Amino acid sequence: MLKPKILIVEDEINISNFISATLNANNYMSEIAKNGKQAEVMISASVPDLILLDLGLPDMDGTEIIKSVRAWSNVPIIVVSARGLEQEKVEALDLGADDYITKPFGTSELLARIRTALRHSSSKGRTADNKIIVKDLQIDFDKRIITLKGNIIHLTQIEYKIITLLGENLGKVLTYDYILKNVWGPYANSDNQILRVNMANIRRKLEENPAEPVYILTEVGVGYRMVEL
Ligand code: CA
DSSP, X not given: OOOOEEEEEOSOHHHHHHHHHHHHTXXXXXXXXXXXXXXXXXXXXXXXXXXEEESBOSSSXXXXXXXXXXXXXXXXXXXXXXXXXXXXXXXXXXXXXXXXXXXXXXXXXXXXXXXXXXXXXXXXXXXXXXXXXXXXXXXXXXXXXXXXXXXXXXXOHHHHHHHHHHHHTTTOEEEHHHHHHXXXXXXXXXXXXXXXXXHHHHHHHHOSSTTSOXXXXXXXXTEEEEOOO
């Protein structure tokens, strides 16, 4: 079971430490960025599963981060905002933030927002219990496990991200570039070798005959597509 990785972008150490401790105690992994520049570096080095974003950062407006992330990724973003700054929240949502939480907030409210944002990050094609099922393959987004004929497939974080990204876009071709950016970040090496290597490993784990895949198809010269039933 892989823990979702959450990036906390927050310059007030008391708050970021509180959030981080809360997340770590509730089965999430967390990382802290103290300013906008640091956040941009961390996001593009390895895309988190969710971003908790304080809008009032010392070096830039948090909305700048929403703009730059939304140019290449749909990773859920929850904005952390001060009471009374409603216009700021509206602007953040218009720019593509998924939700907001108002300071000061409690643990249960924070965790509820995170659960919802992770669940809604893409719920297309999912069963009521938040799974995607294709033939004998089952992606369980709540437990973060993937099974084939009921057996858990052991995956790396990267392999899991690739499969779930394709699963969230069932039936749709995703370009090499789109996958590279969403899994490795916007500065991913644009040659597709690293993706090809990972896909070969995924197919060895998923497919009965990796040379004739039935779950993830290659669209030559374009990208990959997970078949829809
Ligand atoms: Ca702040």
